[in-house]
Amino acid sequence: MQSSIDETLSASGSETVSAQRPSGWGELLGGRNGVYALALAGGVTLHAVNMYVATTVMPSVVADIGGLDFYAWTTTLFVVASILGAALTARLLNSAGPRGAYIVATILFAAGTLVASLASNMPVMLAGRSLQGLGGGFLYALAYGLTRIVLPERLWGRMIGLISAMWGVATLVGPAIGGIFAEYGAWRAGFWSLLPVSGLFAVLALTTLPRASAHRNERSAIPVPQLVLLTAAVLAVSAGSLSPETLWQLTGLAAALLMIGLIAAIETRATARLLPKRSFTLATPLGALYLVIALLMLGMQPEVFVPYLLQQLHGQSPLWAGYLAALMSIGWTAATLLSARWQEKSGARLIVAGPALTLAGLVLLAIFLPAHGGGSWPLLAPICLGLVLIGFGIGLAWPSIVTRVYQNAPATEQDLAAGGMTTVQLFAIAFGTASAGMVANVAGIATPGGLAGASHAALWLAVVFAAAPAFAIAVAFKVVRLTGRTS
The missing domain is CATH 1.20.1250.20 (MFS general substrate transporter like domains)
Known part of the structure; x- marks a missing residue:
């Protein structure tokens, strides 16, 4: 098998290409x-x-x-x-x-x-x-x-x-x-x-x-101001999501966005950072990669309401609704195991294809989830396919994204880059969950509630959150241009 080629950008912007021998699950x-x-x-x-x-x-x-x-x-x-x-x-x-x-x-x-x-x-x-x-x-x-x-x-x-x-x-x-x-x-x-x-x-x-x-890594002080702001941002968006009032939910989201903006401003000048240098700009590979991670996490957050919507609109029991919702995670799992092999030849394509499949899954949910199915498989089948595609798309791109983060982080900030991936991922999930609650409430999941409210919420959750993978496709093309076309 042709060995995979890893492209990394050196400090001067030149590419270092090295052949590597084949690897498998056995190794x-x-x-x-x-x-x-x-x-x-x-x-x-x-x-x-x-x-x-x-x-x-x-x-x-x-x-x-x-x-x-x-x-x-x-x-x-x-x-x-x-x-x-x-x-x-x-x-x-x-x-x-x-x-x-x-x-x-x-x-x-x-x-x-x-x-x-x-x-x-x-x-x-x-x-x-x-x-x-x-x-x-x-x-x-x-x-x-x-x-x-x-x-x-x-x-x-x-x-x-x-x-x-x-x-x-x-x-x-x-x-x-x-x-x-x-x-x-x-x-x-x-x-x-x-x-x-x-x-x-x-x-x-x-x-x-x-x-x-x-590995030699920089020893820096704990980024106290950024950690305080990050904690406050998560608490603000979480507290806002607990309120039934849309105004308070919007206030929590706005406060969180403001604090993220302050973190970005501090990071440009700070010596103690949350993320590696220049991670808050799309002009760098790391900035684009972290943004793709955040957008993919946002794209899967309608999952929070899927069990409820399957029960209300499609007559599923709580147990079956829960396991049908788990199709998203199953899709992610299957894709990550497969893409670990595929990225050896097609890593760049996977980064673009992943958000595209996630977007396709959300489109299927927007079409079929709002309908009143009563448990009929002609409606449940495309919903299940949509859930699988959302997770499959994220899992397909994930190993290639993480590998590129390692490859493009400065040698002295590798640990910071690895921790930053999880920080971005978890914050995007917290932010997305709160946003999903706000969208569902505005769409009427509680008022007027019932079948009409659930149907409106299903439609708007899928439509609004489809914007995240759609934007991620554009950013993914930028990632490919900045990091090279092979894994």
Whole structure:
């Protein structure tokens, strides 16, 4: 097989092309590489499964310890802490090294899980969820950052595909685990069950990961102003989404956008940064790549309302609606595993094709989801296809995008670039979820509600969020021009 060619831009703008020998899943999953893959993918799985377990058991938690008024904040604070963890990953790697960073992340996650499992009131639960989020954010960002450190470049694409596939696994496994514990009134055991797995991965990291990285990275101070603004932006958009008033929702979104603008202004002059240099401009490969990541994450956010809409408009049971909505994650998982192979010859095409398929999926949802189907397959089939295409498009482009981030980040800011991907991804999800809530409310999902409200919401969610992958196609062409036409 013809070996893949990696193009990176040097500081002077010239291209360095190097041939690499073929790689396969056997090379990634065998020997020491397989142990590394297990540790990194396992940490992501732990974080992802926990999200779905916690979401599933939380009604039982509230019924037991109270705190219904703070129900939404169990997710909000978890997301905020995850974003902070991702943003601080480069600093943690520089301070503790690969092995130490992974162990710290796992201990934080386990500590949060233990606190949540022992919670006797909602404030304690919120503290536990925050610790879980911080540790989980570290684990997720470290999976990308350590991929570059412990694996050869020819395996990056496959490892990124494996990391992404773990979210699809968690989508299917997490709700089932949480549902079993919730059904038997043992929500605490839902959290306890994650502790032995956390210990296993901590031991695995201690015995296999390198103590230090061979890569030299800049040591900089923590970007305190940017982190404060980033936290405030997430809280603003989350708080706005909790209000039934459109004015407050718009205010939260506007405040978040303003604070992101302030972060961009600070980053241009700061020595301590959230993202690598010039990441807030489309004139650079990193700026364009990060924007594609954000737009793809925005494009999938109608998923939040898909289970409800399938129940209301297409007569599906809660269980079937949930699993049909999971088709988006299944599509993502399948595409990342396939594209890890395809990107060896067609990485540039995948970056453009991915947003195009996501856009096609949203168009199908705009046409068929608003109809009153009553469970008929002539309507459900294209809806299912649309859900698969949305996830498939994102997964198709993902390994090539992440690989290009590694290739185009300055040599002294590789850890910052890896953590930045997760920071951008998680913030875009938080922002998109709040925006989806606003669009659905304005479209009438609650008032007038019923079939008419659900139908209008389905249409406008698909139409409004289709703008994100449409814009991503244009940015993807720019990425190809800036980074080269091969993987």
